[in-house]
Amino acid sequence: MVLDVLARAAAASDALAELSREVAHSVVLVRGSRGSAGSGVIWDRPGLVITNHHVVHGAQAELQLADGRRVLGRVVRRAPGLDLAALEVEDDFAPRATVGDSDALRVGDLVLAVGNPMGERNAPSLGIVSGAPDDVLRLAITLRPGNSGGALVNARGEVVGIPHLVAGSGLAMAIASRTVARFLSGDAEKAEGDLFWV
Amino acid sequence: MLRPPVQAYTSCMTLSASTSGLLAGLSDELAGAVQRAARSVVAVNGRRRFPGSGIAWQPELVVTAAHVLERDNDLSISTPEGEQREARLVGGDRGSDFAVLAIDGGSLAPIERAATPLPAGHLVLAVGRPGTPAPIASFGVISSAGGAWRTAQGAVLDAYLRADVALLPGLSGGALIDVQGRALGLLSSQLAGGDPVAIPVSTVDGLVQRILSGRSLRRAYLGVSTQPVELQDTLRQRLGLQQPSGLMLLGMEPGAPADRAGLLLGDIVLAIGGRAIEDGEALQMALGPDAVGKPTPVRLIRGGHVLEVSVTPAERPS
Numbered sequence: 273m274v275l276d277v278l279a280r281a282a283a284a285s286d287a288l289a290e291l292s293r294e295v296a297h298s299v300v301l302v303r304g305s306r307g308s309a310g311s312g313v314i315w316d317r318p319g320l321v322i323t324n325h326h327v328v329h330g331a332q333a334e335l336q337l338a339d340g341r342r343v344l345g346r347v348v349r350r351a352p353g354l355d356l357a358a359l360e361v362e363d364d365f366a367p368r369a370t371v372g373d374s375d376a377l378r379v380g381d382l383v384l385a386v387g388n389p390m391g392e393r394n395a396p397s398l399g400i401v402s403g404a405p406d407d408v409l410r411l412a413i414t415l416r417p418g419n420s421g422g423a424l425v426n427a428r429g430e431v432v433g434i435p436h437l438v439a440g441s442g443l444a445m446a447i448a449s450r451t452v453a454r455f456l457s458g459d460a461e462k463a464e465g466d467l468f469w470v
Numbered sequence: 471m472l473r474p475p476v477q478a479y480t481s482c483m484t485l486s487a488s489t490s491g492l493l494a495g496l497s498d499e500l501a502g503a504v505q506r507a508a509r510s511v512v513a514v515n516g517r518r519r520f521p522g523s524g525i526a527w528q529p530e531l532v533v534t535a536a537h538v539l540e541r542d543n544d545l546s547i548s549t550p551e552g553e554q555r556e557a558r559l560v561g562g563d564r565g566s567d568f569a570v571l572a573i574d575g576g577s578l579a580p581i582e583r584a585a586t587p588l589p590a591g592h593l594v595l596a597v598g599r600p601g602t603p604a605p606i607a608s609f610g611v612i613s614s615a616g617g618a619w620r621t622a623q624g625a626v627l628d629a630y631l632r633a634d635v636a637l638l639p640g641l642s643g644g645a646l647i648d649v650q651g652r653a654l655g656l657l658s659s660q661l662a663g664g665d666p667v668a669i670p671v672s673t674v675d676g677l678v679q680r681i682l683s684g685r686s687l688r689r690a691y692l693g694v695s696t697q698p699v700e701l702q703d704t705l706r707q708r709l710g711l712q713q714p715s716g717l718m719l720l721g722m723e724p725g726a727p728a729d730r731a732g733l734l735l736g737d738i739v740l741a742i743g744g745r746a747i748e749d750g751e752a753l754q755m756a757l758g759p760d761a762v763g764k765p766t767p768v769r770l771i772r773g774g775h776v777l778e779v780s781v782t783p784a785e786r787p788s
Contacts, residue, residue, distance in 0.1 A: 402606050404602065443608075
């Protein structure tokens with residue numbers, strides 16, 4: 273019985289490690305022109321990387337892939353009010369993320385954030401959804417600067433948010449994937465007033 | 471130097487079926503546990519800031535953290551269904567950060583309690599409802615579970631649970647639950663100086679019983695000031711004592727229980743109610759609410775001899 277329990281815990285542990293590894297393929301390190309470093313997610317369409325507005329200050333940023341390759345990303349859209357930015361890259365250069373439905377999250381659901389906190393590459397943090405999902409997700413998870421713009425995935429590995437704010441000890445916020453969808457479709461323009469193409 | 475991409479990808483991220491199934495199952499169970507417990511977790515409206523949380527303990531009773539109540543009147547709860555109900559403060563104790571509310575109309579769904587306490591290492595969730603339609607939750611593991619302790623406010627409780635759950639605003643008064651949604655304890659952000667701690671359900675039951683039967687949670691009181699003193703070897707040998715130290719009485723409040731029982735300045739207290747007293751902490755632990763009004767033998771050294779005096783502790787004056 274003890275062995276059975278240990279085997280289940282070990283299986284859960286292995287599964288989390290696999291999830292972290294797989295998600296990391298779609299997470300990039302974003303270096304802005306002012307030396308800022310954050311994270312970005314290769315979104316579910318060719319040549320598109322999503323990150324936080326506050327991670328990229330200039331018109332372009334250097335993106336470093338999980339395998340160490342570097343490519344240049346051009347900022348094609350920004351919404352400072354949503355803290356989102358979209359970058360375009362020349363090629364479809366790495367596995368794209370699968371995007372999930374943030375509205376389907378329930379309080380208590382497991383989430384995993386993968387980003388580049390404090391210069392560490394692709395560091396996972398485990399947490400749960402701590403409040404009802406909205407345009408912004410409230411999370412019980414320990415994040416640090418550099419997680420911004422990275423991937424927040426559900427237990428199935430689908431990206432459901434972009435972490436953007438540490439809200440306290442063990443608390444953080446993420447932009448919900450539904451907000452990213454609105455941002456990309458252009459519907460956010462009216463609502464936010466500060467969305468612009470560059 | 472930027473290099474051109476060397477490989478084009480068309481696929482999306484892939485997870486093995488076993489990983490996806492296992493983690494999705496775990497996620498479902500955690501969310502399910504929150505949902506089950508949340509049917510019995512209410513919002514408690516008793517302060518100017520956002521509400522705190524409370525647990526439906528009986529169909530007409532809610533337990534909560536006393537510090538989320540800033541007033542004694544004009545209290546209400548919001549049920550999980552969103553209904554607002556008047557609440558009346560039945561009793562409570564700031565030192566234990568504990569209060570019981572009687573709910574107008576009753577018919578709340580009492581929370582299911584875990585049958586046995588969980589030891590350190592177990593996965594747990596913290597569930598609250600600070601006035602939001604949906605519950606809030608954080609998770610972690612039990613860090614420690616233990617017996618009698620003194621809270622940061624000076625009360626003595628007979629057990630505690632500590633967990634590394636994040637303290638979301640408004641979580642106080644909510645439930646620490648196991649992964650099946652059963653209550654393990656009542657959460658407080660205040661009892662341990664800002665760290666999350668929970669009063670275990672069996673202790674909560676005891677506190678509820680005490681309040682419902684009209685007994686106070688206020689601690690017992692002797693009216694003395696003390697200083698721990700070492701007992702020299704020759705004295706211990708002569709009197710046949712094991713303990714290395716006792717508590718010398720240095721101050722005595724006139725008319726207080728110790729004075730009335732005939733205790734004298736300079737007496738060295740060795741035991742109260744059969745419990746060895748080696749320092750001030752032990753004295754505090756011996757003076758829980760149960761000691762109030764109960765004649766209690768105090769063993770002490772006076773003039774080089776051991777004697778026993780009966781003292782009846784009173785309720786601590788506020």
